[in-house]
Amino acid sequence: MSRKTNLPAGKRALELVQNNAVPIMFIIICAVFIPMAGFSPSYLLNEIVTRMGRNLFLVLCLLFPIMAGMGLNFAMTLGAMGAEIAIILVADWQIWGIPGVVLAMILSIPFSALLGFICGTLQNMAKGREMITSYIINFFINGWYQLIVLYIMGAIVPIAHASIMLPRGYGIRNTVSLLNMRQCLDDLLAIRVAGVKIPVFTFLLVALLCLFIVWFRRTKLGQDMRAVGQDLEVAKAAGINVDRTRIISVVMSTVCAGFGMVIYLQNIGNLPTYTGHAQIGMFCIAALLVGGASVEKAGIGNAFLGVILFHLMFIVAPGAGAFITGDSMVGEYFRVFLSYGVITLALIMYEAKKRMVRSKAGQELAEAQTKKEDA
């Protein structure tokens, strides 16, 4: 730290820009796009606040595996699937409103925890390539999810209400209406400031999760997790049960993702049964990275900034695309391109840095050895 303060102001500014290249790029993109899209400020503000309430919880759940050094948890989708199964059951039992949401959250815990446990165990079997493994697990479990929802529900698991069932007698419809549950959390304690609806209760839940994360980092388990994230071997030598700690971090992530998905779905007001979870992982990861996080380091601030910038870009891109090229589809593809691009960039920077550190360590070792031989 002291070294940094000694640097001249210009150099320090340059370093700041280098370390935050992605958020700065997104700020520029948004600044260029907003006037092109031509939305009113109050509309934009309203959308951003809504989307923050909808997505923040989901984005925050990514922090646990990053803490444990397991990289971006592409398998957070598992929690979303667990929550979707819980929501389908709750919708079938016709428990609506706040009790329905609470019940769905409670019911999602066993599903998410089980899936998280499976995911963590598999990731432990594939140390060194956790991310690609979590990415594939996500598709693999999606197959089982479809099997359960499309063939087992209604046939083996009793589904009472025909309104959510496919006409053929088993399987769940493509969309399950959650109209009676819609925005019931958001409307609780909601206040309007200059036409912008602020879902206070949802934000309170998010704040609770943030407090939990801050507190958790200081607990014994949190410290263990960070030690595991720093260096597996050192942590093992220090007597930490590495595998168990890693599994716990993934389970925490999936369970939180389950809660987040319930919040997300009550805001949307319907459940797209087979596509609802498909993009969740990618968008949340992209949002976190846009906020300046990297594969090994992410904080609550990154999540907040990321959700704001990423969704701002998401709202204005089609309009801006239409303005530039006359075709709004270009804008839509552009925002998808940016989401993929930012993830690619973060992954490349992470791997390149890892390799640099490794080769530096190798050089130091070689130098030390030659010194020893000289002596």
Next chain:
Amino acid sequence: MSTAIVLPEALKKMGFPRLIISGFLLVLFILTPFVGVDLPTQITNIINRFSWNAVLVLAMVPMIHAGCGLNFGLPLAIICGLLGGTLSIQLGFTGPMSFVMAVLIATPFAVILGGGYGLLLNRIKGGEMMIATYVGFSVMSFFCMMWLLLPYSSPTMVYGLSGNGLRPTISLDGFYNQTLARLLEIDFAKIAAALHISLGPLERIKIPTGSLIAFALLAFLMWAFLHTKTGTAMTAVGSNAAFARAAGINVDRTRMLSVIMSTWLGAMGILMYQQGFGFIQLYNAPNNLTMPTVAAILIGGASVNKASIPNVIIGTILFQGIVTMTPTVMNSAIHMDMSEVIRIIVSQGMILYALTRKAEGAK
């Protein structure tokens, strides 16, 4: 894998999941007469689909050999093929000539894009697979914009109303649809008619000889290459990079070559796929081929750092067998189409199995 321990040595070598998949396919074959599915038609379908997909699967081999892992960046290679195909049509070539031109045009793109991709993968050794996935996605979504913005004008390809932007699906009738498949095609129905004899159910079998020969040629070249000095060097880099470097092999250049070869084969693979399927599919379609292709070579017995030509052939037959047989047999047997779900579980499960195997996980 406690179950694998009790299996005899030969079966253990084959691997538990492969055993299940082969057994499953065998059951499907045995079931066909009982559920009223026509076996010769099914076999024709499998051979056809084999000829569409085999080259794509072959494209996995060089990168696995050089230790770059499974090529999840296949969309990049497919994009090169798509550029070749669309540009060939745009330049006004028709019939078999359009296929030749598509191959010729796709080649420089594959070399340039593959070269860049190889450069990138050399900088991030150890994390190839995850980055390959996202490089594939990024390139694909970038080209989603390009298909709309590039000045294509051929009326067979662009949107009818606005006149700009390529359509998501382009029919290849009059271009290179079935160009290779029709070459020397063996059609048992025609043979029977010519000889004035009845061959019974055999008459429903058709063999796309040209496509199969093209695949055989590429596979042979691949095999021959792997036995040259450069090919052996590639295998050495894949099995132990440090050792290969000590032996005086330029690791980065060898890896780069493998990536370029993989990209070129992928581009050829998609052109082969299109000539069999009869359509060019643009926009997000390249993504749909990645997982099935990766799964196919793994089902054939490859692992994250070992693959051979027999793996390609066996894997493609097994995977395409399941893809074609499950819907028809399942539908006739229990009137319930679970094929999609089974396909997802089988292919992703196979990839997951390959990624989590201890012996290969430890570097």
